[in-house]
Amino acid sequence: MRTISHEELYTAVSNLVVQANFNLPDHVYQALSTMHSSEKKPLAKETLHILLQNATIAATKHIPLCQDCGSVIVFLQIGTGVTIDGNPEEIINTAVADTYRSHYLRPSIVKDPLFDRTNTGTNTPVFIHTDIVEGDSLAITVYIKGGGSENMSSLRMFTPTADIEQIIDYIVATVKQAGPNPCPPLFLGIGIGGTADVAMLNAKKAVLQKEPHPNEEYRRLEEVILQRCNTTGVGPLGFGGNNTVATVRIKEAPTHIATLPVALNLNCHSLRYRSTIL
Amino acid sequence: MKTIDLHTPIPEHDLQQLKAGDFITISGTIYTARDKAHKKIAELVTQQKPLPIDFTNAVIYYAGPSPAPPGMPIGAIGPTTSYRMDAYTEAMLSLGVRMFIGKGFRSSEVKKLLVNYNAVYCSSFGGAAAYLNQCVVDAQIVAFEEFGPEAMYKLTVEKFPVIVINDMYGGDLYA
Secondary structure: OEEEOHHHHHHHHHHHHHHHHHOOOHHHHHHHHHHHHHOOOHHHHHHHHHHHHHHHHHHHHOOOOOOOOOEEEEEEEEEOOEEEOOOHHHHHHHHHHHHHHHOOOOOOOEOOOOOOOOEOOOOOOOEEEEEEEOOOOEEEEEEEEOHHHHOOOEEEEEOOOOOHHHHHHHHHHHHHHHOOOOOOOEEEEEEEEEOHHHHHHHHHHHHOOOOOOOOHHHHHHHHHHHHHHOOOOOOHHHOOOOOOEEEEEEEEEEEOOOOEEEEEEEEOOOOEEEEEEO | OOOEEEEOOOOHHHHHHOOOOOEEEEEEEEEEOOHHHHHHHHHHHHOOOOOOOOOOOOEEEOOOOOOOOOOOOOOOOOOOEHHHHHHHHHHHHHOOOOEEEEEOOOOHHHHHHHHHOOOEEEEOOOOOHHHHHOOEEEEEEEEOHHHHHHOEEEEEEEEEEEEEEEOOOOOEOOO
16 A cells, blocks of 8 residues: 655645646647637737736736636545545645645635635635545646636536437527626536536536547537537627637536436636646 | 727716727726625615725726735736626715726616716726736725725726726627
8 A cells, every 4th residue: 555645745735726826737828829819809819818918927927817716626536555644635725725825825715605704714625526546646636716607607407308409509508698707718517417416526527628528429519519609709708709618528427317417617718727646 | 909098087078988899998096896895885885884985986896806925016816707796886886986897797787877877887807817917006905904805905007908898878798
């Protein structure tokens, strides 16, 4: 059994928090850059230009990409052959709290959703999702999710006999209705199948998949949804244009004979995440 | 792109010429206020207590900046989503606010109010918070420091870029 030390985990999480908040991943920058090249409307093009400049300023001057430094969502894949020296939940929360303070990141978490909306001041607790996998390594992803785009999340429980057109219509209508609110161009994550909660979680995981779906039918569906969303005219930041959605990613799961959940995670143009393997 | 450069306090004739879709820049003084500050201001108005600033002709920016790192007046400072402030907009208009800056849709009620009060709603660049930091010359907390990032800041800005979404004639860029 391999042991990962308290310090190793703490340092890894802290580094991921910094990278995610200040450095846009290369493929996200590239996606914005490609849209900038193809955009025809002057205001939309100028908007994309500003978003690209934002990424450069954030990285070079060490200013957070967005003032909303998000909820911190952590995905852990813990190998069956690995053990952590200490309570991983405590270590991760401490690393996040310390790093938010030392890097002047905005704390945005309140204690209680209803009766005590006092800012915890540390941006914790972190929301952690754990999978147990084969092997003797620990994979960690830190994903920063802003409140404005999270508010546009959606779940619909379709009947199992619903046809794909109905599902596409629902997705496109949700993106159109959200309009400027979630800060498009969006990275759209779709969870299909499982139970309601699994679909929502898969929508979160889907958005972090760099590559299109490996299965051809799902890949084609991703492409159709992308094309349809980009005919809505919402455009960058809702100012109009052809670039409303940057990428569409689907993560499916087996489901009950009576159900067909479809969950949507609308991520803003500032897709902030970083991963590492210990 | 062609931009219209405005200075605060924004003269009446400058506000009147603004049309949905215009790219404008603002130089001068703007005030941040988001969810908690709006709720608090509304309470102060109801209780007839003194207000933290004079809202006459003010520009209100829906924003909750990240903390200022050493050597900078403020941290990242992009707009937050505006619809959450819809319920308080009439109170702010009646205090004399003439321009709101945020991002995203306003309710049909707010759009009517903007016409009635001859006020303008603009969007800044959501998620361009490091870029917008570069337009802020000075930042001072003027109220509600206890709210942390939701405190009310007086910002001195230089060519702060915004797009007119709802002009005072009912024009709507999002429509």
